[in-house]
Amino acid sequence: MAESLRAPRSGAPMVTLLTEGTYPHSHGGVSVWCDQLVGGMPDFDFQVIAVTGTGRESLAWELPAHVSPPVSVPMWGPDPTGAAPRGRRLRRLMAAYERFLTSLLDPAAEAHFGPALYELAHLARDGVLAPALRTDRAVRTLVGVWNRRDLPVYAARPTLHDALTATDLLEHALRPLAAAPPEHGVAHAVSGGIAALPGLAARQLHGVPLLLTEHGVYLRERYLGYRTGPYRWPVKALLLGFFRLLAEETYRVASLVTPGNRYNRLWEERGGADPRLIRTVYNGVDPAAFPPAGPEPGAPTLSWAGRVDPIKDLQTLIRAFALVRKEIPGARLRLFGGTPRGGEAYRERCEKLAAELGHGDAVTFEGRVDDIRDAYAAGNVVMLSSISEGFPFTLIEAMSCGRATVSTDVGGVREAVGDSGLVVPPREPEAMARAALELLRDPARRAAMGDAARLRVIEQFTLRQTVDTFRSIYLELALGAAESAAGTWATEQPAGVLA
Incomplete structure (x- = not known):
């Protein structure tokens, strides 16, 4: 650092x-x-x-x-190197830390958050904040705030273990200040x-x-x-x-x-x-880099692409697929994407769920794919089951590839899809299954939706539009900062300097 x-x-x-x-x-x-x-x-x-x-x-x-x-x-x-300060400097640091903690727990003190944060930032850049937050003094400071009877958290009876845990989490969360x-x-x-x-x-x-x-x-x-x-x-x-x-x-x-x-x-x-x-700037893709995916797979297939993570809610997708397979026994679910470090247990739970539902043979975790377009081409319908999203790339990439989609109604999904795909509530496997079955049973509708999806991307969500917008924003902000600095410099000069 x-x-x-x-x-x-x-x-x-x-x-x-x-x-x-x-x-x-x-x-x-x-x-x-x-x-x-x-x-x-x-x-x-x-x-x-x-x-x-x-x-x-x-x-x-x-x-x-x-x-x-x-x-x-x-x-x-x-742990960052360095030693905690002593004496008066440690007392000043802990006073700032106490104001910071109080702002997090006392609604009447929230205005002190910013000033306390910037004081801690100065100490972090001096290399003394992290060492100080790993001391008993920091834990005692939090215990002292938690023991204030006028704060709501007091009723929860915080323990010493809670204080040790919270202090450790805050120390790590504040490391970017250094x-x-x-x-x-x-x-x-x-x-x-x-x-x-x-x-x-x-x-x-x-x-x-x-x-x-x-x-x-x-x-x-x-x-x-x-x-x-x-x-x-x-x-x-x-x-x-x-x-x-x-x-x-x-x-x-x-x-x-x-x-x-x-x-x-x-x-x-x-x-x-x-x-x-506030200015909304949509994500974009290059339609030439994501051309129409071509022929659909022979077996009825749902595909998904992303990272294997609880926020993607693959368990709801697997439960929905189990309902689809009751109606279409030959259906398959292909999941493309890597498992981030620490996410192995979640993937194992998903695999176990598919096996428990009796469909382990039809649900495949394919891992990362060299060309993401292959993931979209692998399905008759591309699925998105997340419980939280912004404006997901996998969705607009699949749309650019001309695939019909079924997505959960989170974040900017409905803005992206419009009328060119089906949108269902999150965490509702029955609704997701109904939508997937509608499209799997209707090739003409799938094709029409895929064509409409690609046209929507070309008209509204291209990479060129995104890059050009941010280029203009960067230049606007840089120019504004330069003019502000020049104005400040001018007002601080003695009379006659600019003559």
Whole structure:
């Protein structure tokens, strides 16, 4: 994390991408989107501050010459080096940390979140925050806040184990504050949450404009994840308070917010983003790179593409397929995509479910495919079963390939599909099965929907439109920052300097 970001080429606009668990260390829709942006703007300089797992992740993407080697911020790697301060400095640090914790738990103190966060950011860049949060003093500070009888969390009787767990989780979540923030150009957070932390610091320290793009709703996904998480309520309340206030601070500070769909916009406005600073920018694909898929498979087949992850809700898809197979015994379900590290248990549960339902022989996990177009061509109908999405690439890629689709009504899915596919409620296998059966039994309707889907992509969701839009936004924000800096410089000079 001590690595510094390079200076821009003379005259080349600079953009720093802020990522978490995606580009350039993993595959997936957001990573594809990042690669599209940098590939479409060779006249820009790009840097990447990437929040990773252990810091040992290899690059999953070949970086063009105008992209600097990424700065990795490992969340779960070795503990950062350094020692906690002592004496007066430690007392000041813990006072700031106590204000920070109180803002997460006391509605009357939420206004202190931003100032406390930026004070902690300064300490993180000095290398003393992480060591201090690994001390008994930090745990005692949290216990002291939790023991306030006027706070709702007191009724949940937080334990010492809760305090140890929550302190550890917060220490890891705040690690991106130690990354050297960009000093020039535009900071572009490609998700909300902890990836935006270096961008918030850059805005405060150097006036670097912060652009926020949310593909999914980061805060909503934290709510979904913590609902079934292995923590007691006091820990969940603290961490969800952190993510909520971090989202609100990011919306407040961002120079511009560019959701990938109108559904995200509703969350952002509710979170305090200025509606005048929100512009919806849809994801796009190159229709020439995703041409019509050609003949359908001989056996009735449902295909799916993505990463094997609980948020994709493959268990609902497998249950829906079991209902389809009762009506069409020869049907198959082919699942394409890798299993991220840590997701092996979920895949095993999905495989076990297919076997328990009596269809293990017809449900195949095919892993990553060299050409994603093969995944779409493998099905008569392409399925999407997620419980949370932004504006999914797999869906518009399948549409560009001319395949009929059945998708869950989450995020921007309905905006993407329009009338060119079937949309069903999430977590309802019966509804998903009915829609799949309708299309499998009607080849003419499938073909008409596939043609309409490809035309919709060509008319509304091309890669060229996406890249051109962000090019204009980068230049607009960079120009605005330069004019603001010039105005500040002019007002600070003695009389006569500009004469």
